[in-house]
Amino acid sequence: MKRYAALFALIAAVSGPASAAGDADSGKDIAIKYCARCHVIGAYNKFGGIGSTPSFNLLLGLQDGMERFESFYERRPHPVFVRVPDVPKWGDSPAYASEFTVTRQNLDDILAFVLTLEKKDLKRVPVVGGVGPNARQRIMGATE
Numbered sequence: 001m002k003r004y005a006a007l008f009a010l011i012a013a014v015s016g017p018a019s020a021a022g023d024a025d026s027g028k029d030i031a032i033k034y035c036a037r038c039h040v041i042g043a044y045n046k047f048g049g050i051g052s053t054p055s056f057n058l059l060l061g062l063q064d065g066m067e068r069f070e071s072f073y074e075r076r077p078h079p080v081f082v083r084v085p086d087v088p089k090w091g092d093s094p095a096y097a098s099e100f101t102v103t104r105q106n107l108d109d110i111l112a113f114v115l116t117l118e119k120k121d122l123k124r125v126p127v128v129g130g131v132g133p134n135a136r137q138r139i140m141g142a143t144e
């Protein structure tokens with residue numbers, strides 16, 4: 001029995017406290033409030049967001065998509081306007097978009113919501129003309 005207790009303790013240590021698990025509904029509310037003004041976050045605003053900003057569906061379809069979501073607050077452009085408790089600011093430049101704070105629990109909720117979305121395969125996104133690199137070239141470094 002003692003052996004099992006040690007095993008459970010190990011599982012608990014590895015998987016973290018139960019409260020760390022995200023809540024997808026809450027994650028959707030957070031994404032609507034804070035992310036949807038720039039990103040398409042799935043069916044909620046399929047034709048919304050800002051054109052040059054990758055959709056959540058596209059990011060999820062990338063091989064390291066979830067990794068990018070987990071650390072989004074330290075990936076440009078977010079450090080300028082996203083605050084995370086205990087994470088120091090990158091610099092003192094004033095934010096150019098309204099600032100918001102994301103807690104660890106908020107982030108877990110966002111991750112749970114993202115996992116409910118349909119993945120988009122970047123290779124199947126049509127290349128629309130125009131000057132300069134398109135999203136596919138920028139993300140994958142393609143030279144076509």
Ligand code: HEC
Nearest residue numbers: 031034035038052053054059068069072075076077097110
């Ligand atoms: C003010 C606009 C804005 C807001 C608000 C915003 N983002 Fe972004 N986000 C961007 C832009 C622009 C990019 C693309 C950056 C690039 O191409 O270099 C991006 C990229 C990303 C990426 C990919 C980063 C990478 O390096 O691959 C993730 C993940 C992401 N955003 C998540 C989020 C989440 C989650 C929220 C809400 C909590 C959010 N963003 C809110 C503008 C925004």
